[in-house]
Structures are given as C-alpha cells and as structure tokens.
Amino acid sequence: MAVLITGGAGYIGSHTCVEMLNAGYELIVIDNFSNSKPDVIERIQKITGKTLTFYEATLLDKEMIDTIFSNHEINAVIHFAAYKAVGESVEKPLMYYQNNLISTLNLCEIMDKYGVYNLVFSSSATVYGNPDRVPITEESPLRATNPYGHTKQMTEQILQDLFISNPMWSIASLRYFNPIGAHESGLIGEDPTGIPNNLLPYISQVASGKLPHLNIFGDDYETNDGTGIRDYIHIMDLASGHVKALEHVLVTTGVEAFNLGTGKGHSVFEMIDVFEQVSKKQIKYSIQERRPGDIAVCFADPSKANHVLQWSAKRGIYEMCKDTWKWQTQSGKQLIR
Ligand code: UDP
Secondary structure, eight states, X not given: OEEXXXXXXXXXHHHHHHHHHHTTOEEEEEEOOSSSOTHHHHHHHHHHTOOOEEEEOOTTOHHHHHHHHHHSOEEEEEEOOSOOOHHHHHHOHHHXXXXXXXXXXXXXXXXXXXXXXXXXXXXXXXXXXXXXXXXXXXXXOOOOOSHHHHHHHHHHHHHHHHHHHOTTOEEEEEEEOXXXXXXXXXXXXXXXXXXXXXXXXXXXXXXXXXXXXEEEEOSOXXXXXXXXXXXXXEHHHHHHHHXXXXXXXXXXXEEEEEEESOSOOEEHHHHHHHHHHHHOOOOOEEEEOOOTTOOSEEOBOOHHHHHHSOOOXXXXXXXXXXXXXXXXXXXTSOOOO
C-alpha cells in the first residue's frame, strides 16, 4: 500500500511519516523544503530503520506531480504541504491563496486523473475562528479570521464539492488544535525559522537562553489565571490520528471533518510551570497587551474522532514539554552515522 505524503519534511508531516512507516505503509514523500530541511528525511529513516522514496518538488509543478503518480501505484494521499504562518498570511494574502489553494487543486486534479480518491487533508481548528462555545464540536460554524485560516476553510469546501461531483472520493479533513512536543528520540521536532510565534517554541528558546524572556499576551482574560487557554496536543498523538484517519478513508467513501485535540485546555501559566519542572530552568516573562486576534479559551470536543476513528490523544502536557525540551537541547547535534 503506497501513500503519497505532501509536505512530509515539515513538523506534522515528518512525525506522521514516522508513524506511517511504523504502521507498515510504503511512503512516497514530496517536499520543497520551503519551511524544512533535507536532514529531516534522513532522520525519519534513522528513527524507523525503514526507507522511503523522496522527491524534492512543489505541488505548483503539475507535470511533476503527474510524473510521480505515473512512477508509483499510489493508493492514498496525506496532504500537508502549505504555508502556515497566520501573521505572514495577513501581510501576503495572495501568496497564501496562490500556494495553498493552487497546490491542492493541482493535487486533486492529478489524483482524479489517476483514479486515486483517498485523501487525508491537513486542516486546522483555526477554521472555527472565535467559537460561540467550548468544547468545540465539528458542527460549530466555520468562520476563519485570517487568510491562512480562509485557505483551510476554502479547501474543506472544495473537497466537499469534489465528493458531491464524484462519490468515489473518501476524504478526511483533520482540524488540529495546538500541536507541540517532538519525537521521543529528540531527532525530529518543530524547527521554526526566526523568532517563534507559538507559545511552546518560544518558552523552549527562553529556557535554553536563546531568547531573554517570554512575552505573555494578556493576563486579564476571563480564565482561571487570566491567561489564554488552549488545547495542546502531543505531535505523536496527532501523527497517530493521521494513521487512523487514513485507515478510515481506505474503507469508506464520503467527506468528513474531525477535531484532533485532547479535549483539555491549559493556560499559559500552567505551560510555563510544567516547562520549568522538566527543564529545571526558570522561564522569565513579562506581561504584555493582548495579542490582536487572540481568543480567551479554545479546546476541542474530540469525541467524533474518538468514536469514528477509534483514536484518542494519550500523552499529557508533562510529556509534551519534556519532549519539546529534549528536542531543544538535542536538535543542534549531528546525526551519528
Ligand atoms: N502566547 C503568549 N506568548 C507568546 C506566544 C503565545 O502569551 O509568545 C499565548 C497566546 O496568547 C495564546 C497561547 O499562548 O493564549 C497559545 O498561543 P499560540 O500562538 O501558541 O497558539 P494559538 O494562539 O494559535 O492557538
């Protein structure tokens, strides 16, 4: 069973490749390294002791995708390749629509040409925007608030229309909450370029001394300690959700969205506290104004994925912080050959 993974060198893609290889799938991986490094492909193979086929390519090159489909008997696709920085998407909307939408259209067109109708799509909880209530179910209204989120919401719509046009399609859109952590080996993890936007990479770089202190964006939210609450999920739990979603699309048809989260929310102060315990470092912080566009509380109702995919998140925030710290302290090291 051969599965094409687009964006397989990225943060979620690389951890999913590990879980997919461990589950016995043959992988064809493509990535253009726009936000990742070639080293990752080697590390995935080192962790699993298995090999994969790799193409350095962009989905904007339709001829190239066609060649890949003609070279391999592909049964299914897990589609990660996309730009993902919210702030950048506000500054450069055309770049985001161009890349994220055209890539997906090209991919689906070639899948259709080769009769490959099984697709797992990398969506995001950002499609919910500011939710009316928590926990958030898949039925909550979709109202993304920035171009990045719009590309995810639009792609989900495109995929629904595809299924309506041809009921052979079997599609799962996975709406991720806040993935953090790294593979337990410390060989792969999140590798943000420049100053991180997300909380955990930032805390981690403060702990390592790379950044002087954390800016906490608001301590006056209506939460237990005034800081924002999010549903943090261990990247390996998220990765195993993709294997389960793939198993599901292989035996059904239709188009479904699934929340991938733990169902539990944690505040910024809770995350700092746990990170201090695992790293044995003090995390200095300074309270700042609320970040524009931020919401107070966001966590998933993951019961649909629990029941339909037979999947649930297993790891808690202690393990998430521990693995983030291991990656932070090991990632600079070279592979031992
Ligand atoms: N946050 C913070 N300082 C940072 C980054 C994030 O206080 O440098 C807070 C943010 O306001 C939110 C939480 O941490 O309450 C998670 O933010 P992140 O950007 O990681 O995820 P998102 O807001 O996209 O869910």
